[in-house]
Amino acid sequence: MSNQTLPGTARKLTLVVLGLAALITTMLCAFALPSLHSGPHRVPIGVTGPEQVAKALQEKTDGDAWAVRLYPTPAALQAAIEDRDVAGGLAVTADQVDVYTATAGGPSATSALTALGDGVAAQQGTRATVHDLVPFTEDDPRGAGLTAALLPMIFGGIFPALILSGTFPGHRGLRTRIAGALLFSVAAGAAIAAVLQFGTHSVDGDYGLTALGVILGMAALSTTLLGLQALLGMAGFALGGALMMLLGNPLSGLATGPNWLPTGWAGVGQLLPPGASGSLLRANAFFDSSGTGLPALVLTGWVGIGVALALVADRRGRRPAATRSEAVTD
Structure with missing residues (x-):
């Protein structure tokens, strides 16, 4: 038994170590390379x-x-x-x-x-x-509040997915987790927009539209992570969290504007929820919602991906339950 177990354990350990090494390398590239090559790019x-x-x-x-x-x-x-x-x-x-x-x-x-x-x-x-023509607000002339909003938005997608998965585990809790993530996105998104607009006075514009943009961004993050977790387990959650945090955060371009990143990196960043969320927030807060189409479409697509993954996981979870029910009947 031990002779059969050890080779399998060694292979699994090797895959984990290589995967972690690749993750750290990707993290270094995502943070370092865009900064080294930052500047105006077209x-x-x-x-x-x-x-x-x-x-x-x-x-x-x-x-x-x-x-x-x-x-x-x-x-x-x-x-x-x-x-x-x-x-x-x-x-x-x-x-x-x-x-x-x-x-x-x-x-x-x-x-x-x-x-x-x-x-x-x-x-x-x-x-x-x-x-x-379009400055930051008088109370926040450097846009510090706008830049600081990105991490709460990212963690606002990661933490609910993690906590809801532990509180409502298994197949039976899947729909509850999705509903909870959407409800949390509404509450937290409205609160973040209120702090930025009425607390720190970091953004202008229509509060309702700003809040809707933040809500959509957080929903895109949380539903995607829940869908990955439901389908692939904690490995899926870890993959999604790393993608959003280690790639999405440095490539969002929220502090500098996406055109300050190298062209390829900027494009990838705007297709991930953090980058699209930042662009949507900027457009709603300062540009009277001009240019909201693409980031809103990207975020809606991520919500759709998360829900689709959850539906696939839900269907898979029903099959074992149906099999067990038939076995008990027989």
Whole structure:
């Protein structure tokens, strides 16, 4: 018996050790690589001014750092910024360079764009004037509250899944766990939005829409983790938690804006619940819900994945119960 058990134990131990090593390596890559290669990566900006000047500036500036679009008037450029079509822009005249920014959309991009505007103004022998069209709130000018909200949102998805799984275990408790996760998301999401808007005054905008966005983000996290746990056990929960925390958190781009991350990393981050939740919160809180479509769709998709996994687990759980019932009847 021991001769048969030891090889199986060795294989299992080897898989666990290799899996943990891969997890730690992935964690290092997720945290370190985006930071090492951070900076403007094809950040969309607009340029307006005399046709020849604007086109020359576009040709000179467009590249790895900036993706430049031309606009006919400063008003059109400002509207594009407020609609989140571009992150900011430059309006060039004979007398000065107007730099239009949206700090609430990405403070790092704002700083880089301001430096770009100063450089253009220096070359033309004029001066640059910065206009922040979408700033953070006066009570939180650096957006500290917005950045700090990410971890409570992530843990607000992880902790309920873990606690509900222990309180209502097994197949019989599956539906209760899903219902509990959704109810918790409503209560906690509304509370987080209330603290950000009325407590720390870190966000503006319609409270109801902000709260709905936070609720959807937390529901996406908790239902996905519950579905993985129901289908794959604690291994599924650990996999989901690692994905959300170790990849989703550093790749969310909430502190800097997603365009500050390398293109591939930024794309992955926005397809995970933390990144989509941050983008949805930012859009609802500062941009009158402009640009909410994609993050809302991503989060709804994760909720659907979590519920689908739970339904599959529910169907699997019913089969043994039906088999046992037939055996007792016979």
